Amino acid sequence: MIDLGIIDFMENPTIEDIGRTPNEFLASLKKPTLIKVKGKDTTRTRALATLLHGNEPSGLFAVHRWLRLQEKPSVTILCFIGGVYPAKLEPIYSHRQLPNGKDLNRCFKEPFEGPEAEIAKAFLDILHEEQPECLIDIHNTSGTGPSFGVTVKNDAAHQALTSLFTERLIVTDLRLGALMEYSEKEVPTVTVECGGAQDEHAHQAAYEGLLRYVTKQNVISLEKAEWGIEILTNPVRIELKPEATIAYNEQPQADADITLPPDIEHQNFGVIHPSKSLGWLGPNGLDCFSVLNKNQENIASKILRQEGNQLFPAQSIKAFMITTNPTIAKSDCLFYAVTDKGEQII
Ligand SMILES: [Zn+2]
Known part of the structure; x- marks a missing residue:
């Protein structure tokens, strides 16, 4: 583990590094953490964020399960585990944010003030440096409903990314400082709401989507006929x-x-x-x-x-x-x- 200041960094972690269970994995994290896994093709990078809300663990479970496979992804993958601090408060996965803290997924915008905004800014700087071809942010919904994607842009790339995880895409004009607004930097970005935090189907949907995200050669330019995505504007x-x-x-x-x-x-x-x-x-x-x-x-x-x-x-x-x-x-x-x-x- 390398300490980058606000964010810790791990490269190609071994099974010993990440623990046997997602809870061991979380316990081993001390800070928001960036994990880099070198791909077969190291000239391309895809990014993935999750646990921006500490009570939404499906994405963390999926990342842990995938890392345990110890399989090389098709391209280099960057995984950002965001809300480590709130997630670790007992009982674990019960806090969206720290009791007096801000919602991390409202902090990806100017002015970057306060501890959560510093975390957001540090991750944005990494994205700027690494130039991923796309970005996925995995969340859970508060209820038990079905999965859907959310984006600020509706084009082929965003629909193709969404289709890795779910069949519905909500397109919104609202700008709240969420990570998905990174689409505006010409990097296709989709928030995936994979279902309720307690829902086994949500964990499975996050994992299966993640596997497609890390193994496919191409995730942003599928043939139109393959999508069949329902758009809600x-x-x-x-x-x-x-x-x-x-x-x-x-x-x-x-x-x-x-x-x-x-x-x-x-x-x-x-x-x-x-x-x-x-x-x-x-x-x-x-x-x-x-x-x-x-x-x-x-x-x-x-x-x-x-x-x-x-x-x-x-x-x-x-x-x-x-x-x-x-x-x-x-x-x-x-x-x-x-x-x-x-x-x-x-
Ligand atoms: Zn969330």
Whole structure:
């Protein structure tokens, strides 16, 4: 292990270096760590980041499992294990970020101030130096939903990269300082949300995608017919107003502004028709929702409608990242939506 200051560095680690289990591997890491594995072709490099959120371990598990194979990748691979500090807080993999720290995946932008931003800047400097042909960032979703990719650019390279891991790609105009914005440096970059952190399928999806990423000769220029990727553009966030209350129940709960059935997650990524009841509303009706468009206008009534005490879509929509966790529903958002064709709702 070489100490580069903010980031530790390992090259071609042996099985002894990485431990028998992912937890031994994590225990051996002292800092955010960069692992370089020389490829058969050393003139090309691909980069991979993971654990930027300490409670999203599928990518770390995948990297460990792959490193244990001790197989030479097709090109040189750089693996960046980001959120080592939050991930190591007991119980391990329970902290997205340090208790008083910033979200590392919001720090890949100016001004680089604070410890997380220094880590982000150090990794960006490495990318600049190493000039990878592409970059993948592996995450887990907060719920148990299916996998998807997220990108700021939608072209052949981004679709091809996504197709290594999943069949859906969300394209967003939002710029939050996430690593995926590295696409703007002409390096195709995709965030992969491979499913829930507790979900064995997510660990498997991350591993299988990673194997394709490190073994294929070409990962950014597949034939168009091979992709079959579903594109979802600029989803809007369906948020609850601060004073609104939410419950999950099979029947309307009298003291809640919104009641949703506990199996509402089954609607993730399917088309929901306007005749499909989503749940129930209290006396405040649709007023408890806030859905802001680019101009900060509330467009809740374009997405949701009320009939009696029931909640329906206002048009055919695709909804995803629907949460059944009331804390996330309140503090983040209830779900994301696009039209049934995957287009932006304006
Ligand atoms: Zn994440």
